[in-house]
Amino acid sequence: MITGSIVALVTPMHAASLEVDWSSLEALVEWHVEQGTNGIVAVGTTGESATLNVTEHQRVIKVVVDQVAGRIPVIAGTGANSTAEAIILTQAAKEAGADACLLVTPYYNRPTQEGLYLHYKAISEAVGIDQILYNVPGRTACDMLPETIIRLSKLANIVGVKEATGDLTRVATLKTGCGDAFAIYSGDDATGRELMAMGGHGDISVTANVAPKLMSEMCAAAIAGDSASAAAIDMSLAALHSALFLEANPIPVKWAVSEMGLMENALRLPMTPLSEEYQDTVVAALSAAGITK
Numbered sequence: 001m002i003t004g005s006i007v008a009l010v011t012p013m014h015a016a017s018l019e020v021d022w023s024s025l026e027a028l029v030e031w032h033v034e035q036g037t038n039g040i041v042a043v044g045t046t047g048e049s050a051t052l053n054v055t056e057h058q059r060v061i062k063v064v065v066d067q068v069a070g071r072i073p074v075i076a077g078t079g080a081n082s083t084a085e086a087i088i089l090t091q092a093a094k095e096a097g098a099d100a101c102l103l104v105t106p107y108y109n110r111p112t113q114e115g116l117y118l119h120y121k122a123i124s125e126a127v128g129i130d131q132i133l134y135n136v137p138g139r140t141a142c143d144m145l146p147e148t149i150i151r152l153s154k155l156a157n158i159v160g161v162k163e164a165t166g167d168l169t170r171v172a173t174l175k176t177g178c179g180d181a182f183a184i185y186s187g188d189d190a191t192g193r194e195l196m197a198m199g200g201h202g203d204i205s206v207t208a209n210v211a212p213k214l215m216s217e218m219c220a221a222a223i224a225g226d227s228a229s230a231a232a233i234d235m236s237l238a239a240l241h242s243a244l245f246l247e248a249n250p251i252p253v254k255w256a257v258s259e260m261g262l263m264e265n266a267l268r269l270p271m272t273p274l275s276e277e278y279q280d281t282v283v284a285a286l287s288a289a290g291i292t293k
Contacts, residue, residue: 004038079104
């Protein structure tokens with residue numbers, strides 16, 4: 001089971017051309033390994049999966065896998081609103097050497113709960129790789145209910161869920177229904193520590209892009225039951241958890257990572273750079289966590 005702080009990695013781009021900045025991507029991966037990040041999600045929401053073409057999507061996964069070189073797990077974002085496309089991306093991630101795949105619920109389509117079950121069942125049967133469900137209704141207009149997650153947890157290679165609802169009342173239901181071998185990850189940094197205190201296994205984190213060491217330490221403490229240490233670290237990160245969502249993810253976090261000198265600040269349309277009115281707030285949040293350029 002993959003546990004701890006799992007960064008939802010940004011995808012660096014060149015400001016002038018908006019092409020993927022492959023050398024900065026490799027450097028970011030190396031930095032995360034050095035800083036103690038426990039795992040990397042390549043091409044998730046924070047990695048701008050929606051604006052990468054299929055060739056770029058697959059290459060980002062391969063570059064991350066190759067740079068990590070087996071030192072920490074790599075989870076590939078391979079979800080799509082077409083089941084057939086999700087199968088293609090998931091198969092490519094397996095061939096690239098990813099340890100697992102993260103599959104967001106189909107967006108825009110608004111499938112039924114039965115449609116969700118059959119979607120994930122088809123991917124599970126088509127590709128023999130560990131698969132993690134990803135429920136983020138705030139972005140997909142599709143809420144995968146606990147009973148559907150429990151039903152899917154019985155399939156052999158569906159091994160976990162990233163719950164980004166922020167609804168902690170679901171955790172106990174999922175733990176009871178899915179069993180101890182099924183991983184429950186937070187997809188909401190603001191409530192991640194609490195989810196882990198309730199028996200969750202980690203945080204697939206936006207904040208970890210700028211505070212990897214602190215997020216790793218916080219997650220380790222929370223999972224170990226050291227609530228005092230986890231709370232103290234989380235308090236220093238609270239302003240970041242909030243500031244990195246002042247505009248749609250990954251707008252603020254890419255600006256923050258660029259302010260740290262780790263890459264250029266570049267996003268593809270329709271995403272736009274962080275509004276000037278929010279920049280001081282993000283800088284203050286970085287400072288509160290002890291992060292400077």
